[in-house]
Amino acid sequence: MSTVTATVNAGAGTVKLTITPTSGNVNTVTRADVNGTRAVRLPAGTLPYAGTLTVTDYEPALAGPVHYRVTTSAGPASVWVTLGATAPRFVLPQLPLPSVEVSTVFEYEAARASTATVHEVLGRVGPIITQAKLGSRRGSLSILCEDHRTVLNLDVLFGRGQTVFYRQAENPGQDMYFYAMAVSWAPTETGQWELSLDYVEVDYPAGPILLDPAWTFAALADTGGSFAATAQGYESFAALRLRETS
Numbered sequence: 001m002s003t004v005t006a007t008v009n010a011g012a013g014t015v016k017l018t019i020t021p022t023s024g025n026v027n028t029v030t031r032a033d034v035n036g037t038r039a040v041r042l043p044a045g046t047l048p049y050a051g052t053l054t055v056t057d058y059e060p061a062l063a064g065p066v067h068y069r070v071t072t073s074a075g076p077a078s079v080w081v082t083l084g085a086t087a088p089r090f091v092l093p094q095l096p097l098p099s100v101e102v103s104t105v106f107e108y109e110a111a112r113a114s115t116a117t118v119h120e121v122l123g124r125v126g127p128i129i130t131q132a133k134l135g136s137r138r139g140s141l142s143i144l145c146e147d148h149r150t151v152l153n154l155d156v157l158f159g160r161g162q163t164v165f166y167r168q169a170e171n172p173g174q175d176m177y178f179y180a181m182a183v184s185w186a187p188t189e190t191g192q193w194e195l196s197l198d199y200v201e202v203d204y205p206a207g208p209i210l211l212d213p214a215w216t217f218a219a220l221a222d223t224g225g226s227f228a229a230t231a232q233g234y235e236s237f238a239a240l241r242l243r244e245t246s
Contacts, residue, residue, distance in 0.1 A: 002077040004070050010085040013099065013167065015060050017068060020052045024073020031068055033061035034172040041093060044208040058096035062089070062169040088168040090157055093177070094210045100153045103192065105168060107142035136201035137176060145193040151185045154195055158183050163205045176201045
C-alpha cells in the first residue's frame with residue numbers, strides 16, 4: 001500500500017502533498033475539485049519518482065472539497081482536503097511564487113459572444129450561419145486591496161503578460177485562467193486601493209512549473225554577491241525569488 005498525506009496552508013492557498021509508496025515509483029498525482037480534474041502541475045521531470053515525494057499544489061480550488069489521487073507502483077492512494085481560505089487570490093500557474101491575496105473582488109462582469117460566422121446572402125432574407133459555440137468569458141473585475149503595496153504587486157503580476165489564475169471561495173465555478181488586457185487603480189476614501197481589470201478568459205495553460213528548486217537563499221549566498229549588488233541585479237524581491245536578473 002501507498003500513503004498520501006496533505007497539509008493545507010490556508011493563508012497561501014496551497015496544499016503540500018507527501019506521497020510514500022511502499023515500493024517502486026510515484027507515477028501520477030491528480031487533483032479533482034469544482035474546477036475539474038487535472039494533473040497537479042509539477043516541475044518538469046518530476047515523475048516518475050522513486051521514494052517519498054513531497055510536492056506543493058498551487059492551484060486547488062478555494063471553494064468546496066479537493067480530492068487528490070496518486071498512483072504508484074505499489075497501488076493507488078487518495079486523500080480529501082478543504083482549504084478553508086476565503087480571500088481571493090491571483091497567481092501565475094507556471095511561476096506560482098509571486099501570488100497575490102486581495103481583500104475582495106467586489107464587482108464581477110462577464111460576457112460571452114458567439115464564435116459563429118454570419119453570411120448575408122444576396123437575395124436571401126435570412127442569413128446562413130456557420131454554427132459555433134460561445135466564446136470564453138470577457139469582462140472586468142473590480143478588486144479591493146488593503147494597501148498600495150498590494151496594488152503594485154498585482155500590477156507586476158498582470159504586467160508580465162502571462163496567463164493568470166483567479167481563485168475565490170464565494171462562487172464555485174467562477175474561478176478562471178485569464179489574460180489581463182488593461183488595469184487601472186486609485187485610492188479609496190477608506191485608505192484602501194481599488195484596481196480595475198479588463199480580462200479575457202483563456203484555456204487551461206499546459207506546462208510544468210518553471211521554478212528552480214535549487215535556487216535558495218543559501219544558493220544566493222554562494223554566489224558571493226553583496227546586498228548592494230543583489231539589489232541592483234534584481235528588479236524586485238519577486239524577481240529575486242524567480243532568479244530573474246535585471
